[in-house]
């Protein structure tokens with residue numbers, strides 16, 4: 647069976663657990679033990695929408711589903727230009743002084759589980775099921791070693807340093823600087839998915855390591871779950887054949903079919919043109935628009951049909967009248 651080395655533990659331990667459940671021999675490397683993660687500082691708050699949650703259910707990793715509150719909707723609230731102290735984003739409420747303030751209903755509920763609980767729990771499950779969990783930050787030298795010994799080495803290091811092994815793809819990365827002054831600001835980037843090590847060995851990037859979007863649309867953890875599910879299917883379907891560069895590129899291309907919608911939408915939201923602002927405003931007057939935008943957080947591919955092109959946006963709004 648192919649062995650897969652992964653230099654970290656994070657949301658993508660879902661991929662390690664998924665492969666493990668299918669009989670693959672997996673080594674997972676992580677900076678921190680499960681206890682260190684559990685007692686560490688709070689990570690970013692992540693709302694996971696239906697499709698991403700379903701991937702976790704498919705792998706029977708939804709350990710906390712019955713305990714976590716169900717999120718039935720989401721809203722956009724933007725302060726009016728002359729309102730003092732307003733914020734953008736978040737839930738609707740307190741309409742006074744708001745230029746935009748609405749709540750869309752999700753077709754299927756979302757949930758948010760503290761990442762510390764989730765990642766620690768998954769890591770312990772992986773180890774309890776016989777997985778090799780190595781507590782050590784993976785260096786390039788380690789990756790060289792893994793690439794020579796294992797059938798496939800995946801790098802899921804988030805925005806960590808080893809991600810720089812994997813080159814930026816300028817054609818898919820319109821920005822070359824952070825777009826907002828957020829804490830932990832970073833530049834949205836799509837990378838060439840295949841990293842070449844000094845030894846000539848190859849690694850395949852996973853999730854944020856290959857596609858990093860601005861957090862404005864809250865998609866990173868969702869996209870990471872989708873990446874894990876897509877790579878899992880590509881690995882299993884490939885059977886005993888070698889995980890060579892051509893396979894790595896095809897696995898990424900398959901994931902990109904989903905990820906490209908997330909990237910396109912997130913980049914559009916960083917510099918919304920007038921017709922997008924008009925749609926967001928219309929959602930405050932027409933519940934179907936609010937609901938459709940809300941559900942786009944689960945499946946951003948839908949934005950292709952009504953969001954980006956002014957004529958499609960106009961046609962959609964016109965279809966709601968009468």
Ligand SMILES: Cc1cc2nc3c(=O)[nH]c(=O)nc-3n(C[C@H](O)[C@H](O)[C@H](O)COP(=O)(O)OP(=O)(O)OC[C@H]3O[C@@H](n4cnc5c(N)ncnc54)[C@H](O)[C@@H]3O)c2cc1C
Pocket residue numbers: 653654655656657658675676677690691692693694782783784785802803804805806807808830852853854855861863864865866867868869870
């Ligand atoms: C402010 C903010 C808000 C966000 N809100 C949302 C949201 O609402 N919804 C959403 O879906 N997403 C959200 N995100 C994005 C989300 O947090 C990330 O996209 C997601 O966690 C990416 O998962 P990942 O597994 O690729 O990387 P990460 O979660 O970053 O995990 C990478 C892991 O690799 C480890 N690592 C790095 N280098 C090494 C190494 N050399 N060896 C071993 N381990 C290593 C790190 O310690 C880390 O644990 C938000 C992000 C930010 C910054």
